[in-house]
Amino acid sequence: MAKPRVDPVEGHAAVVAVQAGSTERNDVAGAVRYLLQMMSDAAPGHTVELRVPPFGAIQCVEGPEHTRGTPPNVVEMDSLTWIALATGMVSWAEAYDAGKISASGVRSDLSSQLPLAQW
Template identity: 50%
Template sequence: MPRRLLPAAAPDVAVALARWRAGDADRADRKLLVKHYLAILQERAPGASVEVRVPPYAAVQVVPGVRHTRGTPPAVVETDADTWIRLATGETAWDEAGTALTRSGERTDLSTYLPLG
């Protein structure tokens, strides 16, 4: 079974988020923020019926329902790091993400779980 992501330390998130908002975030800042917010999503929406992918940083399985174990999951949400951070922080609403967010399958509307922090 894949290891669950863990939320980052609050001071580290604050620093990375401040740099990201200022436009000075580097790859390490984005990685920390993406994994942090995916970990929070795992806590708020436990399950394995939807796979949320933020390449190249991480992917998690969330939302109660049918669990998949092999192959392509029945429901997938994929986006880039900056869009994920905007969604997680509430800077962009789910229905405003447009083409930066791809969804396929059931239960892929994560708006009830967002923003995360």
């Protein structure tokens, strides 16, 4: 069963709301899920697991895929860091150096995929 997709109009509105300073749970959750969906579309694959707890996780980036257990390439960060990275408000290097990103595995550097093109 396929995951339901976030409506682009609602997702964009949530991102704009968070960028304007909203910390409402529905706005943050909507923005995170929409941007994860965009990342999945932009970098399809199963090589990296990108986690943004508590709102979502995806597998992305082409390459070898794992089938069981903890994936070898895992990236995890908080919601506001993900939104800032995906929209270009902060670079991968800045967020990583500040300790905002936990990344393990040889393919876990997502700097070439971020920010997402539409932002």
